[in-house]
Amino acid sequence: MGSNKIRDIYDILFKTFGHQHWWPGDTQFEIILGAILTQNTSWQNVEKAIRNIKNAGLMAAAKIYALPEDCLAQLIRPAGYFNIKTKRIKSLLKWLFDNYEGSLEAVGNLSDHALREQLLGIKGVGRETADSIMLYAFGRVVFVVDAYTARILSRHGLIDEYCDYEQLRELLEGALPADAVLFNEYHALFVRVGKDYCRPKPRCADCPLNCLPIVSGLFEQ
DNA sequence: GACCAGGCACATC
DNA sequence: GATGTGCATGGT
Numbered sequence: 001m002g003s004n005k006i007r008d009i010y011d012i013l014f015k016t017f018g019h020q021h022w023w024p025g026d027t028q029f030e031i032i033l034g035a036i037l038t039q040n041t042s043w044q045n046v047e048k049a050i051r052n053i054k055n056a057g058l059m060a061a062a063k064i065y066a067l068p069e070d071c072l073a074q075l076i077r078p079a080g081y082f083n084i085k086t087k088r089i090k091s092l093l094k095w096l097f098d099n100y101e102g103s104l105e106a107v108g109n110l111s112d113h114a115l116r117e118q119l120l121g122i123k124g125v126g127r128e129t130a131d132s133i134m135l136y137a138f139g140r141v142v143f144v145v146d147a148y149t150a151r152i153l154s155r156h157g158l159i160d161e162y163c164d165y166e167q168l169r170e171l172l173e174g175a176l177p178a179d180a181v182l183f184n185e186y187h188a189l190f191v192r193v194g195k196d197y198c199r200p201k202p203r204c205a206d207c208p209l210n211c212l213p214i215v216s217g218l219f220e221q
Numbered sequence: 222g223a224c225c226a227g228g229c230a231c232a233t234c
Numbered sequence: 235g236a237t238g239t240g241c242a243t244g245g246t
Contacts (some may be wrong), residue, residue, distance in 0.1 A: 002234080022227095031234080035227090038227050039226095039227080039228040040226060040227085040241090041228085041243080042226040042227080043223080043226085043227065044226090044241095044245070045226080045242095048244085077242085078244075079242090080226085080243040080244080080245080081240095081241050081242055081243085082242070083241075084230090084240090084241055085241095123229090124229065127228090127229095128227080128228065129227095129228070132226075134227085146228085147226090147227080147228085187227085189228050195227085199224090200224085200225070201224080201229080
């Protein structure tokens with residue numbers, strides 16, 4: 001029930017938008033950094049922060065770990081919430097260096113379950129950030145749920161908008177073949193159509209998913 | 222000038 | 235367990 005619709009939505013999105021080439025990042029470390037920087041923040045702003053770090057020649061775990069907090073905060077300023085994100089990045093790096101000598105390769109030896117538990121234990125890494133790191137930095141078969149996922153599926157009447165994160169993740173993982181490449185593409189496509197059309201105030205004209213009848217029922221005054 | 226963005230932790234009830 | 239709030243820059 002509903003699983004065919006979930007596949008149908010994927011097909012429409014992929015036909016409309018094609019490959020999204022996610023995650024936009026050159027290295028495993030850059031992906032992880034981006035996962036924290038993009039929390040409740042547009043990728044456009046994150047790119048500025050990443051560029052600052054690269055221009056300073058600091059895009060490496062050990063270099064960021066050694067950097068004073070106020071320096072890091074200034075570099076990532078364009079990404080917003082820069083004081084909090086500085087602490088989150090530092091806490092992730094402290095975990096990485098305290099437990100794995102700074103080696104992401106060593107982290108990669110953890111089982112899916114252990115990796116997720118470890119990531120969720122880091123202050124500043126919640127479920128979406130952990131799952132983004134799992135999927136996009138480590139290629140684990142985890143569906144990354146975000147605000148767009150919930151909004152889009154709820155506007156198609158497939159879920160309650162305030163559906164629990166884990167329930168929604170299980171729904172998607174159950175409706176789709178367990179394939180990291182597919183999960184990668186689908187999450188990126190949700191973000192793509194969400195940004196363009198499925199905003200809090202919907203912009204349904206020309207949206208390829210065409211949930212206008214449902215949405216107008218929900219939002220008309 | 223509002224609205225919004227690829228969340229999360231923490232306080233309070 | 236559910237709900238509310240602070241965190242902050244930058245594009246539309």
